[in-house]
Amino acid sequence: MESRESGDLVKRDLSLKIGEFSSTLGVFKDVEIQVGRILEEWEEPLGPTPFPDITALREWDLKLLSRYKPFYMPFCDLCCLCTFGKCDLTGDKRGACGITMAGQQSRIVLLACCIGASAHTEHARAMLNHLIEEYGRDTPLDVALNTNVEAPHTRLVCGFRPRTLRDLDDALSYVESQIVQLLASTATGQEGNNLDYESKVFHVGMLDHVAMEIADIAQISVLGFPKGEPEAPLADLGFGAIDTSKPMILVIGHEVLPSVEIVNYLMDQGLFGEVEVGGLCCTAHDTARYNKRARIIGPISWELRFIRSGIPDVVVIDKQCVRTDVLLECKKIGSPLIATSEMSCHGLPDRTHDEPDKIVEDLVERRIPGALILDPRKVGEVAVKVAMKIAPRREGVRPLGVEESGELAKRCRHCGECTRACPNNLPIMEAMSLARNGDFTLLSSLYDLCVSCGRCESACPEDLPIVSMINAAASKKIAEERSKIRVGRGAIQDVEIREVGRAIVFGEIPGVLALVGCANYPEGGGDVARIAEEFLKRRFIVVASGCAAMAIGMTKDEEGLSLYEKYPGVFDAGGLVNVGSCISNAHITGAAIKIANIFAKRPLRANYEEIADYIYNRVGAVGVAWGAMSQKAASIAAGCWRLGIPVIVGPHGSKYRRMLLGRREREEDWMVYDARTGERVYIGPAPEHLFYAAETVEEAIVMVAKLTMRPNDTSKGRAVKLSHYIDLYQRYYGEMPPDLHLYVRSNADIPFTMRDQVVAALEKAGWVEGKIASPDPTLLERLIRRRL
Amino acid sequence: MSAKLTTGQTAEIAGPKKAFLIPKPEVAASMMNRARRILLVVGSEAIKVKTKDGDLIDTAIRMASSKRITIAATGHISGEFRRRGAVGVHGISIMELGDRLRDPSWSGLDNGGPYDLAVFMGLPYYLEWLVLSGLKNFAPSLRTISLDNTYHPNAGWSLGYSPQEEWIEILDRIVSNLEGAG
Numbered sequence: 001m002e003s004r005e006s007g008d009l010v011k012r013d014l015s016l017k018i019g020e021f022s023s024t025l026g027v028f029k030d031v032e033i034q035v036g037r038i039l040e041e042w043e044e045p046l047g048p049t050p051f052p053d054i055t056a057l058r059e060w061d062l063k064l065l066s067r068y069k070p071f072y073m074p075f076c077d078l079c080c081l082c083t084f085g086k087c088d089l090t091g092d093k094r095g096a097c098g099i100t101m102a103g104q105q106s107r108i109v110l111l112a113c114c115i116g117a118s119a120h121t122e123h124a125r126a127m128l129n130h131l132i133e134e135y136g137r138d139t140p141l142d143v144a145l146n147t148n149v150e151a152p153h154t155r156l157v158c159g160f161r162p163r164t165l166r167d168l169d170d171a172l173s174y175v176e177s178q179i180v181q182l183l184a185s186t187a188t189g190q191e192g193n194n195l196d197y198e199s200k201v202f203h204v205g206m207l208d209h210v211a212m213e214i215a216d217i218a219q220i221s222v223l224g225f226p227k228g229e230p231e232a233p234l235a236d237l238g239f240g241a242i243d244t245s246k247p248m249i250l251v252i253g254h255e256v257l258p259s260v261e262i263v264n265y266l267m268d269q270g271l272f273g274e275v276e277v278g279g280l281c282c283t284a285h286d287t288a289r290y291n292k293r294a295r296i297i298g299p300i301s302w303e304l305r306f307i308r309s310g311i312p313d314v315v316v317i318d319k320q321c322v323r324t325d326v327l328l329e330c331k332k333i334g335s336p337l338i339a340t341s342e343m344s345c346h347g348l349p350d351r352t353h354d355e356p357d358k359i360v361e362d363l364v365e366r367r368i369p370g371a372l373i374l375d376p377r378k379v380g381e382v383a384v385k386v387a388m389k390i391a392p393r394r395e396g397v398r399p400l401g402v403e404e405s406g407e408l409a410k411r412c413r414h415c416g417e418c419t420r421a422c423p424n425n426l427p428i429m430e431a432m433s434l435a436r437n438g439d440f441t442l443l444s445s446l447y448d449l450c451v452s453c454g455r456c457e458s459a460c461p462e463d464l465p466i467v468s469m470i471n472a473a474a475s476k477k478i479a480e481e482r483s484k485i486r487v488g489r490g491a492i493q494d495v496e497i498r499e500v501g502r503a504i505v506f507g508e509i510p511g512v513l514a515l516v517g518c519a520n521y522p523e524g525g526g527d528v529a530r531i532a533e534e535f536l537k538r539r540f541i542v543v544a545s546g547c548a549a550m551a552i553g554m555t556k557d558e559e560g561l562s563l564y565e566k567y568p569g570v571f572d573a574g575g576l577v578n579v580g581s582c583i584s585n586a587h588i589t590g591a592a593i594k595i596a597n598i599f600a601k602r603p604l605r606a607n608y609e610e611i612a613d614y615i616y617n618r619v620g621a622v623g624v625a626w627g628a629m630s631q632k633a634a635s636i637a638a639g640c641w642r643l644g645i646p647v648i649v650g651p652h653g654s655k656y657r658r659m660l661l662g663r664r665e666r667e668e669d670w671m672v673y674d675a676r677t678g679e680r681v682y683i684g685p686a687p688e689h690l691f692y693a694a695e696t697v698e699e700a701i702v703m704v705a706k707l708t709m710r711p712n713d714t715s716k717g718r719a720v721k722l723s724h725y726i727d728l729y730q731r732y733y734g735e736m737p738p739d740l741h742l743y744v745r746s747n748a749d750i751p752f753t754m755r756d757q758v759v760a761a762l763e764k765a766g767w768v769e770g771k772i773a774s775p776d777p778t779l780l781e782r783l784i785r786r787r788l
Numbered sequence: 789m790s791a792k793l794t795t796g797q798t799a800e801i802a803g804p805k806k807a808f809l810i811p812k813p814e815v816a817a818s819m820m821n822r823a824r825r826i827l828l829v830v831g832s833e834a835i836k837v838k839t840k841d842g843d844l845i846d847t848a849i850r851m852a853s854s855k856r857i858t859i860a861a862t863g864h865i866s867g868e869f870r871r872r873g874a875v876g877v878h879g880i881s882i883m884e885l886g887d888r889l890r891d892p893s894w895s896g897l898d899n900g901g902p903y904d905l906a907v908f909m910g911l912p913y914y915l916e917w918l919v920l921s922g923l924k925n926f927a928p929s930l931r932t933i934s935l936d937n938t939y940h941p942n943a944g945w946s947l948g949y950s951p952q953e954e955w956i957e958i959l960d961r962i963v964s965n966l967e968g969a970g
């Protein structure tokens with residue numbers, strides 16, 4: 001089919017194609033003829049599941065879900081989604097539509113993941129449409145140096161090899177149509193079985209990674225971001241990195257286009273040195289990928305505190321993780337707000353089609369509090385001009401001072417409502433008592449633990465500006481908040497995969513740890529840096545993205561160095577790899593996919609089950625989203641689950657209300673086929689869980705070490721992994737791990753330096769050598785090469 | 789002794805089925821005395837909570853020895869119990885424990901059969917809230933009690949909020965009562 005002039009045509013063809021694919025293997029040939037362009041032949045044959053529909057991978061999902069049974073912790077016992085309700089679903093009650101509590105919880109998990117995946121998909125759509133409009137559909141993809149597999153998710157899921165922006169458009173259309181169907185299944189009176197909902201959760205997670213990949217490889221290709229470069233430049237990070245003497249533009253959100261145009265305008269006008277551009281959240285990552293001189297102020301939790309500092313002269317928001325009271329906060333400091341996305345208009349007048357200078361005048365003269373401008377280029381010009389004109393007028397705007405805070409603290413009634421509202425239960429009331437007497441130490445210490453949610457302020461009957469008071473008390477700390485982060489490098493190069501694939505699969509590199517997700521930390525972001533350093537020292541590969549990548553950079557050693565300055569950015573043992581923003585997470589799972597494809601030569605094209613089976617049984621990758629907060633984090637995790645990659649979240653992650661937990665004591669759950677013989681053998685609980693919330697950071701650290709074990713580990717590899725697990729368990733629990741006997745398959749697995757202790761522990765547990773097999777492991781019957 | 793229905797966090801309000809308020813320490817003690825097999829679940833925050841015995845870990849040890857109760861120490865807090873010389877303490881994560889407590893065929897941490905009563909204290913408020921919700925909904929035959937100084941709506945029975953000194957007293961009376969009956 002060659003006639004592809006319009007986008008509509010592409011979409012029509014694609015929906016036809018998806019329809020055809022929903023049937024059995026037999027229709028492939030026909031379909032290929034119909035959609036000749038995107039499913040052209042390349043050296044790799046088309047695998048069994050191109051453009052999988054919702055049920056195409058259900059069997060695989062159910063295999064995983066039979067090992068990792070959902071444990072539901074309802075966050076709400078009611079359902080109020082239709083007018084039959086509210087329904088009380090407590091215990092064994094059913095809703096008026098017949099749904100059970102388990103069904104409802106899985107339904108809500110699916111809804112959350114659909115929200116998350118939609119956010120990424122919409123982001124990808126807006127990015128792609130803009131880039132196609134500006135640069136043309138045939139703009140080639142150029143993702144990473146030394147790389148042939150440019151889009152592992154798209155190849156794996158859709159079954160074609162994208163070469164241009166137009167190809168990405170096709171893949172994205174598929175994702176969009178699937179999300180609509182998944183969302184439809186949450187309507188009253190559709191899905192009734194919780195495991196079917198869970199399978200759909202996995203499906204939307206898989207789609208999410210395709211969408212993220214599309215968004216990121218499009219922007220990398222066109223906007224000149226680092227192309228998988230291990231030595232991507234270092235950028236400034238932190239509140240203290242901002243030169244407050246200059247006009248300052250604050251950008252917040254996730255879609256970088258408006259920020260790119262701000263930087264472009266500054267460059268074109270020769271003003272880059274005169275205006276500060278700083279970002280919060282993933283827009284900051286991506287602006288720094290575009291130009292390393294842009295500042296990364298911090299993760300989402302810095303939003304309220306940075307606006308309250310009064311520093312930004314103009315605030316530009318795009319989409320996702322933007323506080324919905326941002327306009328209110330901007331008004332407090334007299335800075336205009338520019339909204340740039342249809343996703344978040346904030347009630348502002350649409351000035352997209354007005355003359356830039358007219359908009360500037362209205363904003364500077366404060367005739368309007370802000371403007372909606374849906375044209376990134378115009379945003380660039382307006383934001384810069386407003387910042388430069390308004391900055392001198394705003395010079396009087398100062399953040400709350402310490403003395404004023406002390407005075408305000410005297411109004412505290414000691415009602416304790418703030419602490420009850422605080423997700424981290426912080427001792428605000430006690431801090432107020434001390435502050436009223438001039439002792440600000442406790443108030444200042446809250447800065448490191450506070451996620452700046454502002455819930456305490458809403459609860460306070462005295463309307464005390466608690467966040468600003470904490471800021472004031474911590475002003476010295478804030479001024480010193482300046483460190484280095486390596487800007488997001490994007491994908492992992494094929495050559496890197498080739499070099500480390502073997503060591504990862506055989507377990508000699510003990511694991512790949514991905515530190516990802518938001519900033520809803522129970523005790524501050526320092527914990528993320530602590531986890532990173534623990535495993536860097538142990539020569540794991542540590543990859544990072546999003547707010548977690550920032551949290552890692554914010555901790556400095558005595559010499560003022562961050563981990564990015566101490567560890568190289570290579571994807572190799574002891575490397576610390578910042579891939580970039582949230583959408584760059586696709587490169588982390590993409591690396592796991594590439595290990596199966598490039599190192600192990602497993603066919604990639606539309607071959608999801610086999611690749612997932614490979615990763616699950618062989619690649620010791622673990623994700624940790626210590627501060628996971630958003631629905632996006634949930635759908636990203638879901639994409640990991642379907643690939644068999646376990647994810648650990650912090651304690652707040654329990655609010656996702658469903659864990660996927662294995663039961664190590666149930667031997668029957670831990671059987672696999674030996675692909676060599678077809679025999680079903682016991683491999684021990686590796687990896688033990690698929691989705692797990694840890695209560696403490698120490699618990700999480702030990703769990704990371706444990707979850708890297710895979711049935712395919714060689715004895716040498718297993719011994720290395722066990723040595724980390726045992727060492728960490730002993731450090732924090734003060735004894736040998738009680739489940740050690742489930743991970744030692746033979747004497748050769750025993751770490752040499754711990755032999756005596758391990759042998760004693762094994763004896764106590766009644767361990768017998770050889771009970772746990774070392775097969776060529778697979779869950780897929782069709783991969784058995786020879787039957788017994 | 790007064791007990792107000794103050795929850796740990798304002799937004800975590802109860803569903804239609806909510807915990808009975810433990811009116812006085814003796815009631816909690818008598819429920820524990822009547823139970824066949826008790827699991828005492830102690831969370832990682834126990835070390836930060838002061839009690840008459842020192843902290844909540846010390847109180848848990850005292851409580852457990854009074855009635856030969858098994859302790860499940862969550863997070864990584866079992867190491868602290870061990871350092872204090874406590875015996876019969878099992879380290880298990882709260883997720884793994886919650887998952888097993890809802891399984892009527894689970895044989896317990898010591899293989900002694902299922903528990904009929906799980907007593908919770910010292911977990912982060914919201915984490916305990918959620919796990920108790922999981923048990924309320926999916927473990928119909930397990931009874932649960934929260935002894936934290938806050939109302940836990942998803943428990944079967946819960947203390948309410950009291951001024952700190954009063955709560956310390958309440959807890960002490962519960963343990964003393966158990967010791968008396970022990």
Ligand code: SF4
Pocket residue numbers: 079080081082083084085086087095096097098099188189
């Ligand atoms: S969707 Fe079902 S459970 Fe929810 S309110 Fe309607 S009838 Fe009740």
Ligand code: SF4
Pocket residue numbers: 418421422423424425426428446449450451452453454455456457466467
């Ligand atoms: S802003 Fe900080 S102190 Fe206030 S409720 Fe949120 S986390 Fe707690």
Ligand code: SF4
Pocket residue numbers: 411412413414415416417418419428429432459460461462463464466
């Ligand atoms: S809510 Fe406000 S008045 Fe009440 S204790 Fe907290 S700071 Fe004081």
